[in-house]
Amino acid sequence: MEELPVTAVGLKVNDGVVLGSERRLSYGGYVLSKQAKKVNKIGKFVIAGTGIYGDLQTLTRIMNVEIKYYEITNGRPISVKAAAKLLSVILYQYKVMPFISEILFGGVDQVGPQLYVLDPIGSLIEDSYAAVGSGARIAIGVLESEYRNDMSLEQASELVVKSIKASIERDVTSGDGIDIAIIDKNGNYKDSFIPY
Template sequence: FQLGSTAIGIQTSEGVCLAVEKRITSPLMEPSSIEKIVEIDSHIGCAMSGLIADAKTLIDKARVETQNHWFTYNETMTVESVTQAVSNLALQFGEEDADPGAMSRPFGVALLFGGVDEKGPQLFHMDPSGTFVQCDARAIGSASEGAQSSLQEVYHKSMTLKEAIKSSLVILKQVMEEKLNATNIEVTAAPP
């Protein structure tokens, strides 16, 4: 989503890193209350950019899916399967006979799903239409164009998780309007 805060995801052989800009629009806002990266399951995280209320609906769907999968099959869900389940919900908007939980409009949020499953570290990007693709590195949000071109310059297949975290912070520092500090960014990493 082009107006949301910038988020970056990088997949390495050692794991996946997600980094997000937190926009503090008022000194009266409590920075810790702005959640831009959430845990879907113990092995999957999700970074968001766009309408956070819309993201919450999709996140809840993802969490329910992972728990149902665990109870039914006694195994964790793959990152791709979680992304697919959320995509299916996002694609239902506007359908006459869709389930009662479906939206009448598209979700106004882009998501980065990152995690480690039996296939190793995985990163998926889902746009507001529900379309999703697997990525090595991806930037979403208002500064995504500049961040994506910087990612293309620094990313390489042999990158370590530590390098990925550092690169994502350096890129966020370049593209953010505010000066980068401990309260206006959020970073997480999922090692195998």
């Protein structure tokens, strides 16, 4: 399968999860936008992805509705693993005409910080760190050389930014700033934009 344009990176540490992505939206060698936010909050979770931007937006909307429906129906919050499995099932249901996306999904619950990687047809893999998209080969090298699960959230954020900056330097479909989302071990959400 051809690599999907854009670069998204995620990692989990003892204190939470950090996901990030650059903002360039490109298609067929053209830059369509420099303001495409590809890291979004869904309930108490965060999603980042690569691929067709409209597919990412649609999946985010579907997941927002499904998570709210689950929580209203069951009278309790959905776990990170259950939400990731729900996303996996949604992706698999569309396997004939799949959402063209690679997704990182993270959150924190009573089990602790969790990070999942999903492909266009719903394969679900839990991991400590991951990079997807056209700049993933470069970003993963940075992550592998510096990742530790006992990093602080500030150090983890700096590593996500460093890995995305490395991919921006070498991948023409990536660029135009970096969005970062953090969920700490208490479930608090924080996001920021870093011009680059």
